[in-house]
């Protein structure tokens with residue numbers, strides 16, 4: 358049951374048939390892990406905390422740099438050289454006292470995945486490098502935790518949901534089976550604009566809310582955004598039986 362205060366605060370969300378009081382309670386009871394508090398993790402964590410997610414774990418081992426500030430909108434010049442997850446958690450806790458926000462100020466590794474993934478309802482990949490992306494994908498598949506992936510470079514964004522609770526769901530490894538084919542470029546080599554990240558992050562937050570409230574989130578659909586032509590393209594994906602992560606030969 359929601360308190361009177363919660364009913365008022367979240368009334369515009371509760372008003373939506375597909376959310377309702379039940380959906381809002383699901384958001385309040387949810388535990389969500391955001392991996393990376395950079396250009397995507399900044400807006401994603403703000404929107405999810407604002408929507409009333411009860412527990413957010415936010416993980417990032419990096420420190421804040423001057424060149425982050427044009428897109429990592431929770432941070433300011435006083436925060437430079439401090440850990441991203443520590444600063445974001447401090448600010449989010451102050452702004453959203455109803456939510457419990459915990460910082461994980463370490464670089465992601467297998468051990469950390471194996472510790473946190475079984476405790477959470479959903480993982481958001483807001484990381485910026487391909488090795489981390491593969492590790493998160495593989496760990497989400499092996500722990501059966503739904504995953505919302507976002508990425509952006511230059512004017513281009515991509516977004517994908519992997520939900521291994523559904524046996525037909527393709528994974529990131531189905532899409533890019535070997536690291537040579539996956540995009541190795543990142544914001545440091547290609548540049549990036551804040552609003553492109555905001556668009557992808559908004560879509561990630563929306564997919565997360567749908568997954569947590571039993572609404573359909575689109576699996577097997579790769580969404581690509583081109584910020585120059587202002588167009589989204591959707592590509593159908595298929596689970597690959599030969600996938601070494603989620604397929605028949607996979608570890609699960």
Ligand SMILES: [Zn+2]
Nearest residue numbers: 528531600603
């Ligand atoms: Zn796969």
